[in-house]
Amino acid sequence: xENFWKKAGKGIKAFGIASWKKIKKAILGFGDxxxxxxxxxxxxxxxxxxxxxxxxxxxxxxxxxxxxYDVTQRAAKGLSPSWEHPLxxxxxxxxxxxxxxxxxxxxxxxxxxxxxxxxxFIGAFMGILxxxxxxWVDTVIMRVVDVMLVIPTLPLTIVLTNLFGxxxxxxxxxxxxxxxxxxxxxxxxxxxxLKNSNYVKAAELxxxxxxxxxxxxxxxxxxxxxxxxxxxxxxxxxxxxxxxxFLGLGxxxxxxxxxxxxxxxxxxxxxxxxxxxxxxxxxxxxxAVFAFMRIGVAMEEVFNPRMKQTSSVxxxxxxxxxxxxxxxxxxxxxxEKLGYIEEKERVRHE
Amino acid sequence: xxxxxxxxxxxxxVLIFFVVLTLNFFIPRxxxxxxxxxxYPPQGxxxxxxxxxxxxxxxxxxxxxxxxxxxxxxxxxxxFHGDLDTSFKSGSPKVADLIFERIPWTLVLSLSxxxxxxxxGISFGAFAAWRRGRWPDLILMNASTFTTALPSFFIALxxxxxxxxxxxxFPAYTDPNMVAGxxxxxxxxxxxxxxxxLPIFSMAIGSIxxxxxxxxxxxxxxxxxxFILTARAKxxxxxxxxxxxxxxxxxxxxxxxxGMSVSGLIGGAVVIEQIFNWNGMGxxxxxxxxxxxxxxxxGIMLFLSTFALVANLxxxxxxxxxxxxxxxxxxx
Numbered sequence: 001x002e003n004f005w006k007k008a009g010k011g012i013k014a015f016g017i018a019s020w021k022k023i024k025k026a027i028l029g030f031g032d033x034x035x036x037x038x039x040x041x042x043x044x045x046x047x048x049x050x051x052x053x054x055x056x057x058x059x060x061x062x063x064x065x066x067x068x069y070d071v072t073q074r075a076a077k078g079l080s081p082s083w084e085h086p087l088x089x090x091x092x093x094x095x096x097x098x099x100x101x102x103x104x105x106x107x108x109x110x111x112x113x114x115x116x117x118x119x120x121f122i123g124a125f126m127g128i129l130x131x132x133x134x135x136w137v138d139t140v141i142m143r144v145v146d147v148m149l150v151i152p153t154l155p156l157t158i159v160l161t162n163l164f165g166x167x168x169x170x171x172x173x174x175x176x177x178x179x180x181x182x183x184x185x186x187x188x189x190x191x192x193x194l195k196n197s198n199y200v201k202a203a204e205l206x207x208x209x210x211x212x213x214x215x216x217x218x219x220x221x222x223x224x225x226x227x228x229x230x231x232x233x234x235x236x237x238x239x240x241x242x243x244x245x246f247l248g249l250g251x252x253x254x255x256x257x258x259x260x261x262x263x264x265x266x267x268x269x270x271x272x273x274x275x276x277x278x279x280x281x282x283x284x285x286x287x288a289v290f291a292f293m294r295i296g297v298a299m300e301e302v303f304n305p306r307m308k309q310t311s312s313v314x315x316x317x318x319x320x321x322x323x324x325x326x327x328x329x330x331x332x333x334x335x336e337k338l339g340y341i342e343e344k345e346r347v348r349h350e
Numbered sequence: 351x352x353x354x355x356x357x358x359x360x361x362x363x364v365l366i367f368f369v370v371l372t373l374n375f376f377i378p379r380x381x382x383x384x385x386x387x388x389x390y391p392p393q394g395x396x397x398x399x400x401x402x403x404x405x406x407x408x409x410x411x412x413x414x415x416x417x418x419x420x421x422x423x424x425x426x427x428x429x430f431h432g433d434l435d436t437s438f439k440s441g442s443p444k445v446a447d448l449i450f451e452r453i454p455w456t457l458v459l460s461l462s463x464x465x466x467x468x469x470x471g472i473s474f475g476a477f478a479a480w481r482r483g484r485w486p487d488l489i490l491m492n493a494s495t496f497t498t499a500l501p502s503f504f505i506a507l508x509x510x511x512x513x514x515x516x517x518x519x520f521p522a523y524t525d526p527n528m529v530a531g532x533x534x535x536x537x538x539x540x541x542x543x544x545x546x547x548l549p550i551f552s553m554a555i556g557s558i559x560x561x562x563x564x565x566x567x568x569x570x571x572x573x574x575x576x577f578i579l580t581a582r583a584k585x586x587x588x589x590x591x592x593x594x595x596x597x598x599x600x601x602x603x604x605x606x607x608x609g610m611s612v613s614g615l616i617g618g619a620v621v622i623e624q625i626f627n628w629n630g631m632g633x634x635x636x637x638x639x640x641x642x643x644x645x646x647x648x649g650i651m652l653f654l655s656t657f658a659l660v661a662n663l664x665x666x667x668x669x670x671x672x673x674x675x676x677x678x679x680x681x682x
Contacts, residue, residue, distance in 0.1 A: 147369050150662070152617035152654040156377075158639050159647055163380060239501050243621050246503055247636065261507060265625065270511045270522065278511055282504040289499035297495075 036302045043298030049291035057105040064099035068255055078272065087280050092267040100255050101280050107168075107256035108288055111241050115172050116234030119179035120226040126180060127187025128214050128222065132195055142188070145181045153178050154243070161249045168251045171244065175237050183229045187222050194221045224303040231296035235289045242285050257281040356667060363663045370655045371429070375422055378644040386414060412436065412645070434652070435645040437638075445649035448634060453653075455529070456623070456630035458546055460615035463553045464608060470554075471561025472604065476597055478562065479569035487566070494563055497556040503621045506552035510625070513548060520547040522626075529629045549626045553619065557611075561604065568600040575599075603669075612661065617654050 037043030056063060065084075066073045075084075078091040087097035130141040160174050194200055200217050208216075244250050245258025260281035264270070269277040386405040396404070409415045413424060425435065434445040478490040514522025521544065528545050532538050572578065573596050581595045616631060623632030631650060638646035 143366075143369075147366055147373070150366060150370055150655050150658045151373070152651065152658065154617055154620055155635055155647075155651055155654060158620075158635070159377060159651070162639055162642070163378070235498070239498070242501055243503060246621060247624060261504065264507060270507065270515050273511065273516060275511060278507050282500065282508070285501060285504065286496075286499045290495060293495050293498060 033302070037295065037298050040298045040301055042294045042301070046291045046294030046296075046298060049287055050295065053105050053109060053288055053291060056102050057109050060103050060106060064096075064102040066096040066099040068095045068100045068103050078274070080274075081276050087276050088274065090263060090267060090277065091269065091272065091274065092263060097260075097277055097280050100260055101257075101284050103255050104257045104260060104281065104284055105288070107245075107251070107254045108238050108241060108258075108285070111168070111172055111175070112234040112238040112288070112292070113230075115175045115179060115237045116230040118172070118176045119183060119233050120230045122176065123180040123183030123229065124187055124219065124222060124226050127184040128191050128218050130184065131188040131191025132210070132214055132218055138188075141184065145184060148178060148181045154240075157240075157244060158247070158249055161244070166249055166252055168254065171241065171250060175240065179233055179237065183225070183233070186225055186229075190222045190225060191218055194218050224299075228296055228299045228303065231292050231299060235292035235296065238285065238288050238292070242281075257284045355670070359663060359666060363659055367656065367659055370659070371426070371652060372422075374648050374652050374655070375425055378648055379418065386412075411442075412438070434649040437646045437649075438641065438643045439646070445646050448646060449631070449649055449653055452629065452631050452634045455628065456616055456619060456632065458542060459549055459553065459619055459622070459628065459630060460612055462543075462546065462550045463557055463615055464612055466550065466554045467557030467561050467611075468604070468608065471558045472565045472597075472601060474558065475562035475565025476569055476592065476600075479566045479573070480592060482570065490559070490562055490566060493559045497559045502552050502556055502618075503625060505555055506548065506622055506625050509548050509552050513551075521545050522548070524627050524629065545626075546628075549619075549622050549628055553615065553622055557615075564604055565600060568603055569596055572596050572600045612657075614658075616657065 034047070037047060061067065065086075066075075073096075074094040075089045075096065077089060077094040079085050079089040079094075081088045085096050085098065087101065089096055090100075126141050126145075130138040157174050157178070160177075161170065164170050164174075194217070200213060203213050203217055241250065241256065242258030242261070245256045246262045248259075248262055250256055250259055258281070261278075264278050264281070267277075269275075386408040413421060416424070428435065432446065434449070436442050437445050437448055439448075474486075474490065478487040481487055510522045513519045524545050525541065528538075528541050532542070578591060578595055581591050586595075619628075619630065620632035620635060622628070623630045624636055627633065631654075635647065635650050637643070638650065
């Protein structure tokens with residue numbers, strides 16, 4: 001019995017040390033990655049903006065002069081910008097617009113980031129499964145993707161929010177449900193390339209299980225796609241969320257930028273010419289999306305430096321399209337690159 | 351292009367169509383125990399017996415009196431007779447009629463947006479590629495970040511504020527007369543485009559930039575090809591090389607993608623139509639959503655998905671037909 005506890009203690013200790021080492025490595029790696037982003041002007045702009053927005057979101061009660069959720073803190077309706085109300089107040093309720101703008105960052109950023117991360121997980125899982133296992137698993141997953149790409153996203157989202165309610169969690173769930181399809185295609189094509197690489201073949205010959213190969217050999221090979229996709233999907237989702245809230249289908253209890261724009265329209269800001277009320281949420285959306293997109297582009301530069309012919313994405317491309325592609329590929333932006341590769345892969349494998 | 355490829359592609363499209371059809375049928379029925387109760391919630395002043403009778407009638411009228419499987423079979427067979435079910439709207443209009451009443455108005459928006467986007471976008475893109483690395487090119491390369499980050503409905507609100515209310519160039523909201531008094535006269539057509547100016551403009555900005563960027567990349571790709579070098583070596587002028595040799599080849603992928611972009615525009619116009627109160631599919635869909643009119647919602651979804659499917663199919667077939675270098679037929 002004593003022996004058992006000794007062993008268990010050792011095991012726990014070893015596990016603790018190992019996981020601590022892993023965590024430390026991950027943190028160091030992440031720091032290194034942020035540093036690389038910081039070295040690029042695009043990445044720097046994105047990081048600074050994102051940091052500012054996060055400070056706004058986390059410390060909203062400290063930064064915002066008023067609490068927009070508090071009914072007692074309403075001022076006179078439709079005030080113009082002044083020192084007390086930097087962006088004036090709303091015509092409908094007399095809420096401080098600047099405070100609403102600060103608080104609105106919470107919804108947009110959290111929905112964007114959470115959905116971005118979730119879609120990366122699901123997209124990776126589905127893509128790797130389809131690409132590595134192949135056969136009927138591949139067929140099923142890719143047909144599901146095909147169907148989902150055909151159904152119009154916004155109308156179906158509207159139907160689903162109507163059916164299942166307009167809560168915060170439900171919106172994230174619905175966006176995740178539709179978000180993973182594009183990424184899974186890209187991950188799948190990358191997996192197909194990695195599957196034929198020597199080190200995966202070696203691992204297979206050495207008797208490694210499928211699970212082990214997928215987790216240890218393929219996942220690291222596609223991780224750069226996942227990180228980039230998280231940044232770009234987050235940007236896209238924030239726009240989509242704003243659109244949904246604008247239609248009055250977002251979380252009805254939360255203040256978000258999209259909902260602010262909806263109030264702008266229903267409150268008649270255009271009629272009274274209150275341009276500050278219209279511009280404010282637009283700038284919020286713009287800055288958040290802009291920050292994520294800049295970071296996405298900078299990541300692309302980090303992972304896939306120009307003219308680096310060994311880059312995996314480049315390889316897929318070259319196999320498909322012959323020689324002249326190099327120049328075009330370098331001139332494309334991230335989204336187009338992924339899209340182009342995806343299309344070519346689809347045509348090739350269909 | 352092989353025949354077997356065409357047949358395979360068409361069969362595949364039909365398969366996907368059935369999956370979409372089935373999803374469309376079952377999604378609105380998730381978690382709904384008694385449709386009649388959901389669609390006609392109890393009225394305050396109605397006795398229980400009367401309400402039961404109303405529910406019974408409702409079930410019968412809208413075909414909920416049989417099992418779900420039977421409803422599905424009925425729905426599919428009706429569909430093949432061109433019948434898309436009956437809407438819950440008062441007067442029980444047919445869903446298909448409602449859709450076809452609204453689709454031309456949405457097409458006015460989406461087709462004009464697409465045309466403006468394609469024409470201006472292709473010209474700007476070609477210009478940027480021609481002046482590669484100089485300021486037109488740099489502007490274009492950075493513009494896409496801005497147009498993605500500024501959602502079209504925000505642009506629309508700004509346009510309404512300035513062009514609609516401040517300067518009064520274009521109507522800020524759709525004139526109801528535009529639909530009611532439409533009679534194919536030049537005046538009526540002019541009125542439609544006068545009212546459509548702001549919605550089209552707000553959607554076209556993003557569209558122009560994305561077409562321009564695709565064209566730019568495509569032109570740069572083509573200009574590296576040998577036949578362009580040959581054309582230059584023959585001593586042809588710059589503009590001849592650009593318009594007759596480069597652009598014609600570069601435009602191919604863009605033209606084939608037009609169909610896809612239309613289906614995207616129709617679905618994406620929901621928000622814009624709502625802002626301008628435009629009498630299209632988007633507002634019809636929102637109305638259906640607000641009144642829980644599921645047959646109508648299902649009908650619109652099915653219509654949009656079918657549109658996208660057909661556009662996909664036509665694009666794929668056209669592409670392999672137009673560009674002999676793409677050998678879609680023989681792979682394995």
